[in-house]
Amino acid sequence: MIAPTRLLRLRALAKTNVSRSRHIVTTHAALNVATDGSTSSVPPLTPGGTASGAGAKKTTHFGFKEVPEEEKETLVGGVFSSVASSYDLMNDSMSLGIHRLWKDSFVSTMVPRLPPSLHQNPSALTDPTASSTSSTFKCLDVAGGTGDIALRILDRAREKFACRDIEVEIVDLNQGMLNEGRKRVAKTLYYNTPQITFTHGNAQSLPTHIQDNSIDLYTIAFGIRNCTSLPAVLSEAYRVLKPGGKIGVLEFGKVSNPLFREVYRQYSFSFIPIMGKILAGDADSYQYLVESIERFPSQPEFAKLVQEAGFQTGQMKEGKGGAWTDFTGGIATMWTGVKA
Numbered sequence: 001m002i003a004p005t006r007l008l009r010l011r012a013l014a015k016t017n018v019s020r021s022r023h024i025v026t027t028h029a030a031l032n033v034a035t036d037g038s039t040s041s042v043p044p045l046t047p048g049g050t051a052s053g054a055g056a057k058k059t060t061h062f063g064f065k066e067v068p069e070e071e072k073e074t075l076v077g078g079v080f081s082s083v084a085s086s087y088d089l090m091n092d093s094m095s096l097g098i099h100r101l102w103k104d105s106f107v108s109t110m111v112p113r114l115p116p117s118l119h120q121n122p123s124a125l126t127d128p129t130a131s132s133t134s135s136t137f138k139c140l141d142v143a144g145g146t147g148d149i150a151l152r153i154l155d156r157a158r159e160k161f162a163c164r165d166i167e168v169e170i171v172d173l174n175q176g177m178l179n180e181g182r183k184r185v186a187k188t189l190y191y192n193t194p195q196i197t198f199t200h201g202n203a204q205s206l207p208t209h210i211q212d213n214s215i216d217l218y219t220i221a222f223g224i225r226n227c228t229s230l231p232a233v234l235s236e237a238y239r240v241l242k243p244g245g246k247i248g249v250l251e252f253g254k255v256s257n258p259l260f261r262e263v264y265r266q267y268s269f270s271f272i273p274i275m276g277k278i279l280a281g282d283a284d285s286y287q288y289l290v291e292s293i294e295r296f297p298s299q300p301e302f303a304k305l306v307q308e309a310g311f312q313t314g315q316m317k318e319g320k321g322g323a324w325t326d327f328t329g330g331i332a333t334m335w336t337g338v339k340a
C-alpha cells in the first residue's frame with residue numbers, strides 16, 4: 001500500500017508536470033482523447049519552458065492530467081489503496097446498484113453454459129490408470145479487485161450448471177483490493193478451495209506462471225481504463241488464452257443520446273466526487289475515476305483495439321452480432337472477442 005505522504009507528493013508532482021508540459025486539459029471540449037490508449041512521447045521542457053528534444057520523457061494520462069508514463073501505476077495504485085475498503089459501498093451508491101445488473105449480464109454472456117460436474121469415485125481419483133473424466137475450465141479475472149466478477153462466475157457455474165470443475169484466478173495490481181476480495185471470499189463456500197485464487201500482478205505483463213494458451217475465459221471489468229497501455233493488456237490476454245478462448249471487457253462506454261449524455265456528465269462530475277468525500281473521505285480519487293471514464297476510447301475505437309490484438313469480434317456495431325453491447329444507454333459497455 002502506498003503511504004499517504006508519498007501519494008500526496010506524487011499528486012503534487014503530477015500537477016507540476018501538468019503545468020510544465022502545458023498539457024492541462026480543463027474542459028471536456030478541450031480534451032484530446034487518446035483513442036488507442038497508447039502513451040504519447042513529448043519532449044521535456046527546460047526550466048524556462050522550452051521543449052528540448054534530447055531525453056524525451058514518455059507521458060500518459062492520469063484522469064485529465066498528463067504524467068510521466070512510469071508514474072501512472074503508482075498513482076493508480078494510490079487511488080485504489082485509498083478506495084479499497086469502501087469500494088463495494090461506493091459502487092452501489094454511485095450506480096444506484098445498477099452495476100450489479102451490468103455484471104450479471106456480462107457474466108451470463110461470457111459463461112453461456114458449462115458441462116455439469118459428476119461426482120467421482122474417490123478410488124478412481126487415486127488410480128493412475130483411470131482416465132480423467134473432467135477438465136477444469138480456467139478463468140482469469142484481471143483487475144479483479146474485490147472479486148465481484150469471479151464470484152459471479154463461480155456462482156453461475158454452480159447454481160445454473162451444477163459445475164464445480166471451474167477455477168478463477170484473480171489478478172490485480174493492488175494489494176488493498178486483493179485483501180478486500182480475500183475477506184469477501186472467506187465468507188463463501190469457495191474459501192480455501194482451488195476454485196478461487198488471488199495473485200498480485202499487472203494486466204500488462206501477467207505473472208509468468210500464467211502460461212501461453214492456458215486460459216479458457218479472460219475477463220476484465222472496470223479495470224482496463226486504469227492501465228497505461230490498452231494494447232499491451234489486450235496482447236497479454238491474447239497470449240494466455242487458448243485458441244477458441246474468449247475475452248470479455250466490461251467498462252464505462254460513451255452515452256449515445258446527447259441529452260442523456262449531458263445529464264450523466266453533470267451527475268458524474270458534480271455528484272460522484274461529493275459522494276466519494278462523504279462515504280470514503282476521498283473526493284480526489286473519485287474525481288480521478290470520473291476523469292478516467294471520460295478519457296476512455298469510444299465503443300468502436302475500443303472494438304478496433306480488440307481486433308488489432310488479434311481477436312475475432314462481431315461486426316463494428318452495437319448489439320446482436322456486433323462487437324459490443326451497451327448497457328443503460330452506453331454508460332457501461334461489454335466488448336467480446338474470441339482467439340482464433
Ligand SMILES: C[S@@+](CC[C@H](N)C(=O)[O-])C[C@H]1O[C@@H](n2cnc3c(N)ncnc32)[C@H](O)[C@@H]1O
Pocket residue numbers: 076080142143144145146147148149171172173174177201202203204220221222223224226227228
Ligand atoms: C474499478 S476496480 C474494478 C474491480 C472489479 N473488477 C469490479 O468490477 O468491481 C479497478 C481495479 O483495477 C486494478 N488495476 C488497475 N491497474 C491495473 C493493472 N495494470 N493491472 C492489474 N490490475 C489493475 C485496480 O487495482 C482495481 O482493483
